[in-house]
Amino acid sequence: MPLISDFIAASHPAAQGHRAAASVARPHDHGPRVCLTVRIPGRDTQAVRRALHRALGDRLGIYTLTLDTRLAMTTVQLQAGRGDLVSLMDAIMAGVPEAEFGAIHAGDLTVLH
Template sequence: MLQSTVSAIVPIARTARAPRTSRRTHEVVSLVTIDVTVPGTASAESRRALHSALGDDLRLYVMTIDRANERVTFRAEITARTLDNVIAALTTSLAQATLGRAVSSVLRRPRQS
């Protein structure tokens, strides 16, 4: 003869979880990219002036050296500063610089311990 079995439904005890904490492994940092044209035909002196004006969080790229008009155009990428701060630093430090295209964005980089 067949026997029927009935399985009892046992409620699963739920354990209390610790509140979920936000462990961000990355930080959000502002990034400003700006083109700066300065007078001259050599980039070394202008590079030093840009570094002293904008600090260590700076990457510089020489875009063009125009020997006919005696000017050098740099593309500068500055992290951890706003666009307003970058423009203020450039206009107070480099009197004869021409500011070109500027883009402000954010980037995620690993959090430093």
């Protein structure tokens, strides 16, 4: 089964001719911050949280989690560096195969202390 990173590297215009470099996330080169939307069917937010922690480990940074009880859908907004996005998406697909990816927005999540 092809990895999502291969698809992104092949289809992204900026990655043309740089396929190998685009599919390797370098820890020192995170790039600008982005917000990735991930939707997971179900109402058990604790199970979703545990699955994300298992799949991403210490790569899981700031995130928000919301539950739509009407649709029985949990939505997670993950904050990541642009350079980490491909490896995070691969890890999510491997660890949480029922996850659906949504919009990717530029910028940081707003964090209230």
